Amino acid sequence: MNQQQVINDTRNWVVKAVIGLNLCPFAKAVHVNERIRYVVSDATDPEALLKDLARELLALNRADPEEVDTTLLIHPGVLADFLDFNDFLDAADALVEELKLDGVLQIADFHPDYQFEGNEPDDIANYTNRSPYPTLHLLREESIERAVESMPDTASIYENNLDTLGKLGHDGWRQLGLKG
Numbered sequence: 661m662n663q664q665q666v667i668n669d670t671r672n673w674v675v676k677a678v679i680g681l682n683l684c685p686f687a688k689a690v691h692v693n694e695r696i697r698y699v700v701s702d703a704t705d706p707e708a709l710l711k712d713l714a715r716e717l718l719a720l721n722r723a724d725p726e727e728v729d730t731t732l733l734i735h736p737g738v739l740a741d742f743l744d745f746n747d748f749l750d751a752a753d754a755l756v757e758e759l760k761l762d763g764v765l766q767i768a769d770f771h772p773d774y775q776f777e778g779n780e781p782d783d784i785a786n787y788t789n790r791s792p793y794p795t796l797h798l799l800r801e802e803s804i805e806r807a808v809e810s811m812p813d814t815a816s817i818y819e820n821n822l823d824t825l826g827k828l829g830h831d832g833w834r835q836l837g838l839k840g
Contacts, residue, residue: 768796
């Protein structure tokens with residue numbers, strides 16, 4: 661798989677869905693200021709992905725936040741099955757603790773077949789976390805805290821996303837022209 665194409669597809673999703681639909685009101689600033697690091701993992705098994713994840717967690721922790729504030733670790737060759745991906749998240753969170761980065765960094769998760777518990781697979785609400793490829797989003801907790809302080813009602817983000825996607829519908833999502 662062409663790594664540049666994977667990055668382009670993911671960046672397109674960030675621009676058109678995450679920022680364009682305002683699914684994450686905090687994403688625009690890091691995108692505009694080019695502080696998102698896009699990394700494509702060549703991993704083909706969960707163990708190799710864990711190694712890549714460890715490397716990227718440590719790299720993000722060491723990086724100057726003014727240069728790299730967040731990382732998208734995209735892994736198209738492993739965990740294509742959503743249930744396997746979901747099971748992997750426990751190992752990812754355990755790795756954060758093992759590296760003593762709990763409270764410093766956290767991981768958000770996105771997948772082409774993302775499905776919230778209790779939702780039907782085709783529920784439009786699942787699209788808030790649907791990305792072109794399985795993706796682990798590494799975030800600095802300091803950045804999250806600053807973002808939350810700057811927005812008076814962060815609890816409304818989820819409801820706004822449901823409203824936005826409900827109005828958009830599946831046809832509107834398809835019209836965004838995203839991979840996946």
